[in-house]
Amino acid sequence: MSGLDEILTLIEQQQKQTEENIINAAESRAAVIKAEGDEKAKKAYEEHLRTAKAQAEKDFENSCASVDASMKRKILACKVEIIDAAIEKTISKLKSLPDKEYFELLLRLIERHVQKGKGVLSLCELDLKRVPADFEQKLxxxxxxxxxxELSKEPADIEDGFILSYGLISENCSFRAMIEAEKEDIRDTAARILFR
Known part of the structure; x- marks a missing residue:
């Protein structure tokens, strides 16, 4: 039996050697796979970090641009509001001028709108009641x-200023109508003065 024991011992040694080789090969392969996995994970992490950082920077820039644009819109709206308030105050001051100054202003404005032909000037009811005695002569x-x-005896449906008619063509020269017609230029001028 000693021969059989030797064979069994030899088989057992070979089996242990084969097992060790298989385990070593498996561990070696597992180490390679783990290293490759770690490398891929590291690259994926770095790529994700880079992409996330770029996206965060882009989001930050977009947010800053959005806030900046919103702030500029609010500033512009505030400026327009201030200019419009100044325009309303100007109209109010023009309306409340003393009669002499008010009608002198009207004559200067009429002079700028005179055309060839026979014209008819219409004033609002309030202005018709306070026309100075020499106004028609100056006109x-x-x-x-x-x-x-010719000064019309019929009141025009306006608050101030005048309507100047030549035949079928009438020009509304109330203060508000004149300002509305020139509103953009008035706003630009006011903005230059108020917000140098």
Missing amino acids: HELAAKDGGI
């Missing part, structure tokens, strides 16, 4: 060379 002198302007 006649102002437009005599162009055909003349």
